[in-house]
Amino acid sequence: MTTLDHLTNGRVGWNIVTSYLKSASVNIGLTDQLKHDERYDLAAEYLDVCYKLWEESWEDDAVRLDKENGIYTDPDKVNDIHHEGKYFKVPGAHLSEPSSQRTPVIYQAGASAKERAFAAENAECVFIGSPTITVAKETVRRLRADIEKTGRSPEEVKVLPMFTPIVGKTEEEANAKFEDYKKHISHEGALALFGGWTGIDLSEYDSDQVISYIENDSIRSALEGFTKIDPDIEWTVEKIKNFVGIGGMSAYAVGSPEQIADTLEEWVRETGIDGFNIAYAITPGTIKDFIELIVPILQDRGLVRKEYEGSSLRDNLFGQGDQLPDHHPGKQTSDLVVG
Structure with a gap:
């Protein structure tokens, strides 16, 4: 290092x-x-x-x-x-x-009680995986409360949710990309990922089975995010296969550059996060699109710097x-x- x-x-x-x-x-x-x-x-x-x-x-x-x-x-x-x-x-x-x-x-990444305590003591930036705004908001609230308990300022730690932008020059173009990506989802691969994160094998469950929280030694915060924190969403096996197949553990949004920029602003405004850990649906296409289509809009809005000043x-x-x-x-x- x-x-x-x-x-x-x-x-x-x-x-x-x-x-x-x-x-x-x-x-x-x-x-x-x-x-x-x-x-x-x-x-x-x-x-x-x-x-x-x-x-x-x-x-x-x-x-x-x-x-x-x-x-x-x-x-x-x-x-x-x-x-x-x-x-x-x-x-x-x-x-x-x-x-x-x-x-x-x-x-540091992770949002279980033990992980938050570790982050509160040590982390300068925290990655979180939040499938919805509600999950992100509650995760940020818990994390900042734990940071304050250590005597550190809750705002001195940057919280960065993973987020997958699917953007086109127009909304129609973005939706066409999304429909194409869905054709290539590996449902078996999505369930394997989910099983690795959570310790739960969903392959034997019916597609309409709603999942629930089980305490184990995998990534507890991942399972919490899909079960306990957001009561407005019931995650079925089918819904998880399609969600994870596109964005992994993270939320995703589909739209024009302006629509994606608006969504990012909404997340910051509603959850108290400090920025994003940009993930990809395809590589390098997702990141290239984000840099070329979305970053200039965020810079014009004063939300992303145009040059670095620090050493x-x-x-x-x-x-x-x-x-x-x-x-x-x-x-x-x-x-x-x-x-």
Whole structure:
């Protein structure tokens, strides 16, 4: 991460993901996947190790760059972190000098109680998957309440729902694209995706079966979004197959550039989100259409900038410099032993 941040002049972010698939755990030597909540306990300690390496191991003036005397670094200012925890033991120092951001911008996805608590402590940007405005609004409300409990400002975390725009130069053209996309939906693939996210195999259910919430160790927030949060929608197996087949976990909209721009504005106005994680129905077509047809309208409305002013990804997002703010938990790590 540090090397990438150096190479990109401070443009790196890290989306912290705790894999929910058993196959992922088996592939790295475990016999089964960890339980949902324990995965986040492990992630919290892993991130604590990273914070210590990025933020505390190298002091600000550790790099000397004294070519005349052949001294690159002052060894007294590069410190071992001596981390000993439940999951990790890391005695040594970070291998790289700090980059401009030190810690990459921290992204996190997920909206269950445990995931929100993890995000509230650490995340600078949060990805959410919300099939409707109602789900997004409630997810944002819960998340910002949890952030406030940690002592951080609820507004300092950017919340970004996934959203799939299907746009044409006219509404008719957009609808024609949508009808074509629907012809290529893999219903089997959509159900496989849904089953992976939620731990529920819908392939044996009738198409008109309404799904309900079941507690398990998959992505709990995904199943909540399709069952509990929005009482105005009943998600049947058939509806899920067609919805997931186009937009995955995310909402989608079909229309002209102006109509899509209006929809994006409505989401921001109604839910309190800060922006969008743009997904695609086809690649690169969806993203290309979004850039060419929708972004200019959003720029004309003053909703998307026309150029960057900051010196790094973090500075462009928050306008407060390259590094984590002093009150962020990443700046408050403990147990560092100098030497």
